[in-house]
Every structure is written in structure tokens, then in C-alpha cells.
Amino acid sequence: MIEVMLTLSTTIYRLAAIKKAAYRLGNRCAALIELTTDGNVALKLISKRIGDSTQSLEADFLTELLDQELRETIAEETAPIRNLLLAQAFSGLAANE
Amino acid sequence: MSSLPIIKGQRFHNLDYFRRRSGENYRLLPMRFIALDDTRYVVTNFAGELIVLLRETMQQLVRHELDTASPIYEELLARHFVLDDDSDVALGLLAIKYRTKQSLLANFTALFMFVVSLRCDHSCPYCQVSRQSADRHAYDMKPEVVARAIDFMFRSPSPTIKVEFQGGESLLNFGLIEQIVAEVNARNVVENREIQFVIATNLAPLTDEILTFCREHHIFLSTSLDGPKSLHNANRPRPGGDSHELVEHGIQRAREVLGHDQISALMTTTAESLSQPRAIVDEYVRLGFTSIFLRPLSPYGFAVKTGAVGRYTVDQWLDFYRETLGYIIELNTQGVPIREEYTALLLRKMLTPYPTGYVDLQSPAGIGIAGIVFNYDGDIYASDEARMLAETGDRRFRLGNLINDSYEDVILSDTLLDTLSQTMTEGVPMCVDCGFQPYCGSDPVYHHATQNDAVGFKPLSDFCRRNMEVMRQIIRLLEDDPQSAEILNTWL
Structure with missing residues (x-):
């Protein structure tokens, strides 16, 4: 089985995004996520598939990681509005007032 | 001719509005996305409206770098993916759309399935129910269970109630169906709900007497049709090997007595179906149906015991779905009106503001709160699949028993509420x-x-x-x- 080792900067990628990307690829690989002494993330992906390639697994993980990072950005910016919308939808009160 | 609308005291935006601006002045609204392919995302907003964006456009949007004078920005604004100073009605409208999508939750349980008998004259290897042979009356619903079931059903606040008779083969216990219909109608004089009756049946036991009763009580029939004769009979064996002949005759008689649209059919995809997408659709068209539901096998009951459920993969079913859908669309272009129901259901979810009430595609799950099952023995299950699972020994989703448990015991049970929250x-x-x-x-x-x-x-x-x-x-x-x-x- 192949393995992929990556060091990811937590100033660029949120830990939540790294975990979600690893989860999303859970049918394909297992993941070990550890914080390094300098505050970065050491990630080991262990392929579950016979015939999977290092390059393919790494590329797909990084693509997924960017998607997850984008999602985290959206979630962070829209959390207050989401809560407001839910309150308005189920209370009948006007959020704009 | 009506005059142009006046917005904020002006007929037109000023010139500055149309100049290129960076996206720093807009705010993102809640949205989710998933890859459609290598270059595009499907993006859905808080109320479920969708837009397809190029990956780079999505990144520009989230980084607030989108040109606010661009057509795509106007579209994102109109569809509630972004908000700016000129869209002060957006939040209120979005909240209303979201509320509308969730509106069925307020009505609570609207579908009640009565398993009037587990007996069946067919012995389908893919059966998800674990039927019993036709002479084993121990598997019929008892009268004391019926009375409690009707009481339970009318505790639901739903203004519309669908009563669906299930089996086994439900018509093998037709006398009980007559009794339940009479009792429900009598109770409804006071309750004043909108009641619809449906009998799920393979049509083999259908008689003129049954059809007359169905006509008098506006009862809809739902049957099984797996495709052309050879495929249907191979999938659905019965003594005499004449399941297809009986279902075809039953469909014809039902239409003559009840009306053309008072009977529908469901197909189940077996391994043998996968190579016959056109023949299956052609059979539905030949028999005058305008819809077909491409249903994969479910992992319950005899389907698991016989191994039928493991005979094809999800990817094989997806190939079958794509090919069959393509053929159905091709027929439509030739003027043949037929649609695939699962696709139509998803289209309604994607392109209209209204909920569908389809139990499998709801959040929280529709178990118990959209539909509930009364088994022949009085046990109450969260869904038809839950009782199918129970028939092979797994009672994880058994909510209680009509004789021993009250409505509150069942609806407020940890089994139901814990599952719903999950x-x-x-x-x-x-x-x-x-x-x-x-x-x-x-x-x-x-x-x-x-x-x-x-x-x-x-x-x-x-x-x-x-x-x-x-x-x-x-x-x-x-x-x-x-x-x-x-x-x-x-x-x-």
C-alpha cells in the first residue's frame, strides 16, 4: 500500500479543512493527522486501494483540501446571516427590522 | 402601458452603478457546493436554489473579487447567493423560501401504511418483505390492531392522510381492507381530513367485486411491473408462471373500472434488468403508462437472504439509470410522453420552491414524521424499510406496539427522536x-x-x-x- 506524507501550514489551511478533506477521501485512504512542534500539520495518507498512485492520491487530496478551505471561508463569513435566516424563517419575525 | 418602476426614488441606477467594481461591497449568503466535474461546481443557496459556476468564478466569488458589473454577479444577486446594499429584501425573501421548503414538517405524519397480511402468492427472490405462504392466516392483521391503528392515525395533526394497504399481497386480506376503509370513513365524518386510500397489490387476486369497491371509495391502485413478460415473470415467480399476464389484465380492468390514471406501477431493478433498459421502458409505454420509477433493490428481507441485492453494484445501477433516462428523453423528443419519477422528484426539489414529501430524501429523515407503518401484529415501525428489516430479525427501528403503547409513547420515543436528530x-x-x-x-x-x-x-x-x-x-x-x-x- 502506498503512503503520502504532507506538511501543511496552519496559517494557510484550517485544521477543520484538513480533517474534512481526509474524511471525504475516507473510502480511498486512512489518515493520520498530527500537529508538529512548529504548529504545522503533519499528514500521512495511507491508501486502501490496490493500484492507487502516490501522485493521484496527493493531487486528489489537495484538490479536496482547497474545496474544504473554500467551504470554511464561506461558513465563517455567513455564520451570522445563517443564524439570522433560521431565526427569521421559524419565528416569523422580520430580520431586516 | 405601465410606467417603469421607481426604485429608491429613481427610475434608473446612476452611471456609477454600472461601472466595474470589485466585490468588496457584497456579502456572501450561506451556500454549499460540490464538484460537478473537473471545471465546474454545483452551488446551492440556503433555500436550495442552484447555480453552476466555473471553479475560478467560485473562487473569485468567495474571495470577493467578482466583478459586480458582470452578468454572473447579477444572477448570483437575483438568486440569493450574495447580498449588497441594493438588495435589502433578499434576507426576508430567502427566509420565506426556506420556511416554504420545510413546510411539510408542520403537518407531521401524513402517510400510514397498514400491513394487512404478510401472505403472498408470489415468491420473488428480491422480496424486501419476507412474505409468508398464502395459507398462513397467522400473518393477517387482527381486528383489535385495526381499531388501535385508526385511533393512532387520527392523532396526527396532518390535514391530509394517505392510508396505504401493504403486504405480502394486501388483496389476500381484502375483507380487512373493506373494514378499515369503512371505519376510517366513519371516523372522518367528525375528523374532516382529506383521506386518500391506496392499495399496493400485484393484482393477481383482483376481482370485479374488489374493483367495484375501489371505485365506490376512490381507491388508487399501485402495482409492480418489472418490464417485458420474460423479465417480469423471471423476477416475480408464482404458481403457473403467469404474473405478467395477471398484472397486464389487472391494469386493463382497473383502468376500465376506475379510470386510466387510477393505477400506477413500480419496477424493481434486478441484475437481469440491467441489460434491458429499452425493453423495460417500451413495456411501460405499451401498457399506457406515462411514468416509470427506476428503483434499485433495497438491502432488506429476502433480497438479502437470497443474495439478490448483491448481484450488481451501485455503479452498474447508475449506468442503467443514465441509459434508461437517455432513452426516456429520446422517446419524449419523438412525442411519447413518459417521465422517470425519481428524476422528476429531484427536478421539483431543484427547480421549484416546494417540498416533495418523499420520505427518503428529507432532513430530518421522513421516518415516523412523514410516514409510519402498522405491521400485521400491531408493531409500529418508522418506515416500510424498518419493518422489512424487522422481518429478518433486526428491530432497531421498531417504535412500539399499537396494543401496548400510546401515541405519545411512540412519537416521543428515544428510538424515533434520537434517530431523527442524527x-x-x-x-x-x-x-x-x-x-x-x-x-x-x-x-x-x-x-x-x-x-x-x-x-x-x-x-x-x-x-x-x-x-x-x-x-x-x-x-x-x-x-x-x-x-x-x-x-x-x-x-x-
């Missing part, structure tokens, strides 16, 4: 961020049966893979194939 896809790992979340569900019975966990690990879930790929196919057709899109839009 099936809110708004909080389920992977679903929470998925662009298809507004259209999908989290089938807890399926995931319990396949992964021994009601939530399930989504990367390994065939339910998840099947639905995601079906939705991708539909959206690809809407985006990339104008002729198919035109036809799909008529299925709403």
Missing part, C-alpha cells in the same frame, strides 16, 4: 457541506442495514454515491443539453 443532514459529516444537501436525505434504515450505523460513513455509502451521481446527471443534462433540459423542465 439524520439532520445540516449537521451530518460530509452532508453538511455538500451542494446537494437541500435535495438529499440521510436514510438511517439503509445505513443501519449496510453499515450498522444510522448516520453511516458517507464516503462508503452507496445511498450517497447513487444520489450524488443521479443529481450530477440531471444537472449535466440541464446545463449541457438544451433539448434534454427542455424536456426535463416539462416534468416539474
Whole structure:
């Protein structure tokens, strides 16, 4: 089985995004996520598939990681509005007032 | 001729409005996304409206670098993906749209399935119910159970109630169906609900007497038709090997007595079906149906015992779905009106503001709160699949018993409430961020049966893979194939 080792900067990628990307690829690989002494993330992906390639697994993980990072950005910016919308939808009160 | 609208005291925006501006002045509204292919995302907003964006456009949008004078910005604004100073009604409107999508929750349980008998004259290897032979009356619903079931049903606040008779073969206990219809109608003089009766039947025991009763009480029939004669009879063996002949005759007689649209049919996909997509659709057309539901096998009952459920993969079913859907669209272009019901259901979720009430595609799951099952022995199950699971010994989703438990005991049971809270896809790992979340569900019975966990690990879930790929196919057709899109839009 192949393995992929990556060091990811937590100033660029949120830990939540790294975990979600690893989860999303859970049918394909297992993941070990550890914080390094300098505050970065050491990630080991262990392929579950016979015939999977290092390059393919790494590329797909990084693509997924960017998607997850984008999602985290959206979630962070829209959390207050989401809560407001839910309150308005189920209370009948006007959020704009 | 009416005059142009006046917005904020002006007939037109000033020139500055139309100049290129960076996106620093807009705010993102809640949205989810999922890859459609290598270059595009499906993006859905808080109320489930969708837009397909190029990956770079999505990144520009989120980084607030989108040109606010661009047509795509105007579209994102109009569809409530962004908010700016000129869109002060957006939040209120978006909240109303979201509330409308969830409106069925307020009505609570509207579908009640009465398993009037487990007896059946067929011996289908894919049976999800674990039927009993036709002479074993111990598997018939008892009168004392019926009375409690009707009491229970009318405790639901729903203004509309569907009573569906299930089996086994439900018509083998037709006397009980007559009794239940009479009692429900008598109670409804006071209750004043909108009641619809449906009998799920293979039509083999159908008689003129039964049809007359159905006509008098406006009862709808739902039957099984797997395709052409050879396939149907191979899938659905019975003594005499004449299941197809009986169902065809039954469909014809039902239409003569009840009306053409008072009977519908469901097909089940077996391994033998996979190579016959055109023949299956052609049979539905030949028999005068204008819709078909491409239903995969479910992992319950005899389907598991006989191994039928493991004879094809989800990817094989998806190939079958795509090919069959393509053929159905091709027929439509030739003027043959037929639609695929699962696709139509998803289209309504994607393209209209209204909820569908389809139990498998709801958040929280529809178990118990959209539909509930009264088994022949008085046991209450959260869904038809839950009782199918129970027939093979797994009672995880048994909510109680009509004789021993009250409505409150059942509806407020930990079994139901814990499961419901676990099936809110708004909080389920992977679903929470998925662009298809507004259209999908989290089938807890399926995931319990396949992964021994009601939530399930989504990367390994065939339910998840099947639905995601079906939705991708539909959206690809809407985006990339104008002729198919035109036809799909008529299925709403």
C-alpha cells in the first residue's frame, strides 16, 4: 500500500479543512493527522486501494483540501446571516427590522 | 402601458452603478457546493436554489473579487447567493423560501401504511418483505390492531392522510381492507381530513367485486411491473408462471373500472434488468403508462437472504439509470410522453420552491414524521424499510406496539427522536457541506442495514454515491443539453 506524507501550514489551511478533506477521501485512504512542534500539520495518507498512485492520491487530496478551505471561508463569513435566516424563517419575525 | 418602476426614488441606477467594481461591497449568503466535474461546481443557496459556476468564478466569488458589473454577479444577486446594499429584501425573501421548503414538517405524519397480511402468492427472490405462504392466516392483521391503528392515525395533526394497504399481497386480506376503509370513513365524518386510500397489490387476486369497491371509495391502485413478460415473470415467480399476464389484465380492468390514471406501477431493478433498459421502458409505454420509477433493490428481507441485492453494484445501477433516462428523453423528443419519477422528484426539489414529501430524501429523515407503518401484529415501525428489516430479525427501528403503547409513547420515543436528530443532514459529516444537501436525505434504515450505523460513513455509502451521481446527471443534462433540459423542465 502506498503512503503520502504532507506538511501543511496552519496559517494557510484550517485544521477543520484538513480533517474534512481526509474524511471525504475516507473510502480511498486512512489518515493520520498530527500537529508538529512548529504548529504545522503533519499528514500521512495511507491508501486502501490496490493500484492507487502516490501522485493521484496527493493531487486528489489537495484538490479536496482547497474545496474544504473554500467551504470554511464561506461558513465563517455567513455564520451570522445563517443564524439570522433560521431565526427569521421559524419565528416569523422580520430580520431586516 | 405601465410606467417603469421607481426604485429608491429613481427610475434608473446612476452611471456609477454600472461601472466595474470589485466585490468588496457584497456579502456572501450561506451556500454549499460540490464538484460537478473537473471545471465546474454545483452551488446551492440556503433555500436550495442552484447555480453552476466555473471553479475560478467560485473562487473569485468567495474571495470577493467578482466583478459586480458582470452578468454572473447579477444572477448570483437575483438568486440569493450574495447580498449588497441594493438588495435589502433578499434576507426576508430567502427566509420565506426556506420556511416554504420545510413546510411539510408542520403537518407531521401524513402517510400510514397498514400491513394487512404478510401472505403472498408470489415468491420473488428480491422480496424486501419476507412474505409468508398464502395459507398462513397467522400473518393477517387482527381486528383489535385495526381499531388501535385508526385511533393512532387520527392523532396526527396532518390535514391530509394517505392510508396505504401493504403486504405480502394486501388483496389476500381484502375483507380487512373493506373494514378499515369503512371505519376510517366513519371516523372522518367528525375528523374532516382529506383521506386518500391506496392499495399496493400485484393484482393477481383482483376481482370485479374488489374493483367495484375501489371505485365506490376512490381507491388508487399501485402495482409492480418489472418490464417485458420474460423479465417480469423471471423476477416475480408464482404458481403457473403467469404474473405478467395477471398484472397486464389487472391494469386493463382497473383502468376500465376506475379510470386510466387510477393505477400506477413500480419496477424493481434486478441484475437481469440491467441489460434491458429499452425493453423495460417500451413495456411501460405499451401498457399506457406515462411514468416509470427506476428503483434499485433495497438491502432488506429476502433480497438479502437470497443474495439478490448483491448481484450488481451501485455503479452498474447508475449506468442503467443514465441509459434508461437517455432513452426516456429520446422517446419524449419523438412525442411519447413518459417521465422517470425519481428524476422528476429531484427536478421539483431543484427547480421549484416546494417540498416533495418523499420520505427518503428529507432532513430530518421522513421516518415516523412523514410516514409510519402498522405491521400485521400491531408493531409500529418508522418506515416500510424498518419493518422489512424487522422481518429478518433486526428491530432497531421498531417504535412500539399499537396494543401496548400510546401515541405519545411512540412519537416521543428515544428510538424515533434520537434517530431523527442524527439524520439532520445540516449537521451530518460530509452532508453538511455538500451542494446537494437541500435535495438529499440521510436514510438511517439503509445505513443501519449496510453499515450498522444510522448516520453511516458517507464516503462508503452507496445511498450517497447513487444520489450524488443521479443529481450530477440531471444537472449535466440541464446545463449541457438544451433539448434534454427542455424536456426535463416539462416534468416539474
